[in-house]
Amino acid sequence: MRTYSSVPFSQVKVDGVFWRERLDTVLSRTIPSQYAQMVKHNMLRSLKLLKPTPPTTIKPHANGFTTEIFWDSDIGKWVEAASYALAHRRDAVIEAQIEEIVDDLEKAQAADGYLNLWYLAREPQNRWTNLRDNHELYNCGHLLEGAVAYFHTTGRARMMAVMERYVDHIAATFGRGPGQRRGYPGHQELELALVKAYHATGKTKFLDLARYFIDERGSQPHYFDIERDARGEAPGTYGQGTYEYGQAHLPVREQTKVVGHAVRAMYMYTAMADLAAEDDDAGLKRACEVLWRDVTQTRMYVTGGFGPSASNEGFTTDYALPNDTAYAETCASVAMVFWAARMLNLDLDGQYADMLELALYNNALAGLSQDGTQYFYDNKLDSDGSHRRWDWHPCPCCTMNVARLVASVGGYVFGLADSEVAVHLYGGAEARLPVSGGFVTITETSNYPWDGAIRVAVEPEGASAFTLSLRVPGWCDGARLAVNGQPVPLTAERGYARITRVWAKGDVVDLMLPMDVRRSYAHPMVKADVGRVAVRRGPLIYCFEQLDQTAPLAQTRLPRDASLQARFRDDLLGGIVVVEAQGAAVQPQDWAHALYREVPPVEQAAELTGVPYYIWCNRGPNPMQVWLRE
Numbered sequence: 004m005r006t007y008s009s010v011p012f013s014q015v016k017v018d019g020v021f022w023r024e025r026l027d028t029v030l031s032r033t034i035p036s037q038y039a040q041m042v043k044h045n046m047l048r049s050l051k052l053l054k055p056t057p058p059t060t061i062k063p064h065a066n067g068f069t070t071e072i073f074w075d076s077d078i079g080k081w082v083e084a085a086s087y088a089l090a091h092r093r094d095a096v097i098e099a100q101i102e103e104i105v106d107d108l109e110k111a112q113a114a115d116g117y118l119n120l121w122y123l124a125r126e127p128q129n130r131w132t133n134l135r136d137n138h139e140l141y142n143c144g145h146l147l148e149g150a151v152a153y154f155h156t157t158g159r160a161r162m163m164a165v166m167e168r169y170v171d172h173i174a175a176t177f178g179r180g181p182g183q184r185r186g187y188p189g190h191q192e193l194e195l196a197l198v199k200a201y202h203a204t205g206k207t208k209f210l211d212l213a214r215y216f217i218d219e220r221g222s223q224p225h226y227f228d229i230e231r232d233a234r235g236e237a238p239g240t241y242g243q244g245t246y247e248y249g250q251a252h253l254p255v256r257e258q259t260k261v262v263g264h265a266v267r268a269m270y271m272y273t274a275m276a277d278l279a280a281e282d283d284d285a286g287l288k289r290a291c292e293v294l295w296r297d298v299t300q301t302r303m304y305v306t307g308g309f310g311p312s313a314s315n316e317g318f319t320t321d322y323a324l325p326n327d328t329a330y331a332e333t334c335a336s337v338a339m340v341f342w343a344a345r346m347l348n349l350d351l352d353g354q355y356a357d358m359l360e361l362a363l364y365n366n367a368l369a370g371l372s373q374d375g376t377q378y379f380y381d382n383k384l385d386s387d388g389s390h391r392r393w394d395w396h397p398c399p400c401c402t403m404n405v406a407r408l409v410a411s412v413g414g415y416v417f418g419l420a421d422s423e424v425a426v427h428l429y430g431g432a433e434a435r436l437p438v439s440g441g442f443v444t445i446t447e448t449s450n451y452p453w454d455g456a457i458r459v460a461v462e463p464e465g466a467s468a469f470t471l472s473l474r475v476p477g478w479c480d481g482a483r484l485a486v487n488g489q490p491v492p493l494t495a496e497r498g499y500a501r502i503t504r505v506w507a508k509g510d511v512v513d514l515m516l517p518m519d520v521r522r523s524y525a526h527p528m529v530k531a532d533v534g535r536v537a538v539r540r541g542p543l544i545y546c547f548e549q550l551d552q553t554a555p556l557a558q559t560r561l562p563r564d565a566s567l568q569a570r571f572r573d574d575l576l577g578g579i580v581v582v583e584a585q586g587a588a589v590q591p592q593d594w595a596h597a598l599y600r601e602v603p604p605v606e607q608a609a610e611l612t613g614v615p616y617y618i619w620c621n622r623g624p625n626p627m628q629v630w631l632r633e
Contacts, residue, residue, distance in 0.1 A: 008591055010418070019450070027092075033375035047107075050111060151163065250267060276349060291349075307339065312330055331382055351425055365544045370404075470503040521538070536563075547613050566583055568582070
């Protein structure tokens with residue numbers, strides 16, 4: 004069923020200004036500052052298994068639970084992000100830091116392969132007793148992804164060997180054989196990591212274990228009930244109330260609604276799409292398609308954010324998308340990028356690339372500050388000025404997640420089939436790719452996302468017949484295409500302009516994507532956005548920060564007939580395209596002391612300036628709105 008494959012990050016050179024700046028920032032600022040934070044908060048100390056065991060750094064909740072139990076996962080994500088960054092520029096200090104982490108993991112690993120630092124240090128007798136809550140398998144997944152990324156970048160296999168021993172232990176412990184437990188992850192993630200390990204090694208045992216975890220999820224009798232009873236806990240004491248929280252309420256092929264914790268859901272759907280491709284599994288593919296439609300048609304923010312509720316870090320009901328209390332966790336949008344990329348491998352359908360781009364350029368990228376050292380965990384679409392970026396977080400999952408996404412962005416640019424190269428994302432990238440029995444170098448040059456002029460140079464090693472498919476985004480009208488300077492008809496097939504010909508050295512394709520400023524309106528059932536309008540240009544959703552306005556945002560509107568203009572400003576936030584419009588603002592001066600009156604307020608003209616959502620709050624906390632009254 005797999006028709007396309009993503010070209011690995013390590014084979015793609017990213018050199019466009021927009022992403023090159025961010026890659027450089029992640030390598031030079033984000034990765035080192037995160038390492039310093041891990042030292043400061045004793046995360047790396049946890050690898051040492053010190054005796055006596057030090058007291059916890061993060062104060063436990065009233066129920067005795069502390070987010071320290073997730074630290075293995077954060078360390079794994081840091082190794083992964085650092086490895087991706089090293090693919091763009093090697094750094095001896097970072098490589099030495101990773102090697103020290105691998106040293107510690109080797110020393111800490113139990114004789115039977117088990118490797119969870121919390122349990123080895125503090126509760127060795129309780130390992131594998133609470134898969135529902137305590138994330139042992141989730142932690143393993145992120146460490147395994149880190150090992151795969153480090154192997155791809157450096158060729159060093161020592162961390163992979165450590166993690167393979169751990170996976171072997173897990174495969175011996177869980178399954179349907181005699182003496183095995185029928186368990187699976189409470190927090191999904193290991194499933195997709197196992198597919199990555201299969202691709203890196205070719206060993207089918209990784210794929211077998213991923214398949215078991217996906218197929219077993221939600222089966223009866225419910226494993227989480229079995230382990231709960233073994234712990235002596237009473238039914239009804241589960242804080243989340245329902246197994247919808249972890250998408251374990253039904254077998255995955257029977258699920259039709261996107262429910263529960265948003266990050267868990269997106270990680271699971273990623274693995275489902277992976278396995279659909281590997282196994283030619285029509286049932287998994289169909290389930291992914293049903294769930295995709297549900298989330299994108301009823302449960303998604305305009306910024307590509309997911310999950311409105313802080314209480315479950317996830318979904319509630321259809322069209323419940325409040326702006327001022329939006330959770331829209333950074334991790335959830337990062338995970339959506341993963342899922343969308345896998346769906347693209349099943350079907351070259353522009354809806355998946357459009358979603359990948361939306362989540363990447365907006366909600367996910369907003370999670371990392373411009374200087375690479377501060378973060379958003381949750382992403383509001385309406386702030387009274389109190390929402391601010393974190394230097395760190397007691398559960399720093401989003402900090403590492405956005406770093407690894409940015410550092411691996413090259414891995415989302417190209418798709419590859421036997422006789423086809425697809426370009427999903429623009430912004431300046433180059434790769435040498437195998438196609439039609441030979442190799443071709445594809446060089447895409449542009450100033451995307453600020454400009455829609457795309458140039459693709461095709462350099463086959465010899466004359467070669469294949470299809471070059473260039474994405475025409477769903478937000479674009481009037482795209483134009485030329486080959487070697489000659490205009491050619493452009494007919495987008497499911498969001499891609501497909502050019503099939505015998506290519507020769509020196510061939511050039513120009514794709515022009517007009518970037519008009521456009522208004523967006525929400526479905527009438529989205530109560531928070533009735534009578535409001537959002538603004539986008541190209542892949543970017545815009546917001547309005549109080550710092551840039553001439554009147555208070557809460558009193559300002561954007562009339563439907565107002566002209567919207569884009570302008571590049573090199574004096575603002577390092578150089579961005581802003582959107583400008585003539586708005587209107589009510590004037591409170593003549594109200595005196597009246598709280599209510601029968602005469603409507605007076606309006607005056609007010610200049611409006613919008614900036615890309617991803618870059619807001621880089622000048623300090625201040626009021627912000629994505630949706631303006633119209």
